[in-house]
Amino acid sequence: MFPGHTRTPAQIIGELLTAHPEAASLQAEASHRRALSRTSAAKVARAFAGAQADRLGYEELRHLLDPRRRRTIHFGAGLVALVLLGGGLALLDLIELSGPLGPGSAAFPAVAAAAVWLTGACLAGLASREGRWPQVLLAAAAALLLGLLLGALYRLGSGDVLLGAAVSVLILILSAGAAVLMARMESASLLVARERWHRSRAAYAAAARIEQDDDEAAAVATESWLGLVRTYASAVAGDERLVRETMALAVALLEIGCPQPAVDSREQPGTGLRRGGGAADRHAGELG
Numbered sequence: 001m002f003p004g005h006t007r008t009p010a011q012i013i014g015e016l017l018t019a020h021p022e023a024a025s026l027q028a029e030a031s032h033r034r035a036l037s038r039t040s041a042a043k044v045a046r047a048f049a050g051a052q053a054d055r056l057g058y059e060e061l062r063h064l065l066d067p068r069r070r071r072t073i074h075f076g077a078g079l080v081a082l083v084l085l086g087g088g089l090a091l092l093d094l095i096e097l098s099g100p101l102g103p104g105s106a107a108f109p110a111v112a113a114a115a116v117w118l119t120g121a122c123l124a125g126l127a128s129r130e131g132r133w134p135q136v137l138l139a140a141a142a143a144l145l146l147g148l149l150l151g152a153l154y155r156l157g158s159g160d161v162l163l164g165a166a167v168s169v170l171i172l173i174l175s176a177g178a179a180v181l182m183a184r185m186e187s188a189s190l191l192v193a194r195e196r197w198h199r200s201r202a203a204y205a206a207a208a209r210i211e212q213d214d215d216e217a218a219a220v221a222t223e224s225w226l227g228l229v230r231t232y233a234s235a236v237a238g239d240e241r242l243v244r245e246t247m248a249l250a251v252a253l254l255e256i257g258c259p260q261p262a263v264d265s266r267e268q269p270g271t272g273l274r275r276g277g278g279a280a281d282r283h284a285g286e287l288g
Helices: 009-019 023-065 075-101 107-129 133-158 161-184 188-236 240-254 279-283
Strands: none
Touching: 009 023, 009 188, 009 240, 023 188, 023 240, 075 107, 075 133, 075 161, 075 188, 107 133, 107 161, 133 161, 188 240
């Protein structure tokens, strides 16, 4: 370099990359970390859009199937309760039918009778959910007649009228409980839509954590590279304007390899460091 010749920012950075053993490595690491940060931001945006779409889909389905939110029983809990009610009905039917048929021959008819009770309860619950009250009354009348029939059969087999009547009343109570449960239980499609939304929300949260880590790593790597450039440019140039131009060029070099470098409004002038968080900060609080 001739005396009095002013170095350009490109010459300063070229000399730095040639003379300093860590310069090229720091530049490559900063460029790599910034590329990872941009990729993570894009993934967060896609995950956020997917979670929002799944949430809106779930809410639209809920508005369609349960506009007044009267079906408040979780589908899984309701299914378990139905199984327990079915077991209770089968046991009571076994007691009722063991009189005329005998304990050994009443098992299969008891299970079949329990299935009939549950089917009638489900139909009554669905009818009440849709406001078809004549069908509900018809199902209740059929259940009452079937209960009286079972009580009569038990009386013919054992002669204990009170026990037969008590078992018939218990059967009717369990059947009515199953009907109410069916009327208040959410649909399986609503459960599937909600689980899909929850999976999308979890995927978005994981992507946001990764983006935050990438942003922090990119900030550290960029600061290391720009700190080296600032120190070297200050030592060889001595001109604050030239130092700032060299810093700007150093930031631009980190974007080489990107077809369309995105302008980050969060970068501080002359440093390339971000003032705020990543794309997840723009979406924070928007997912319920």
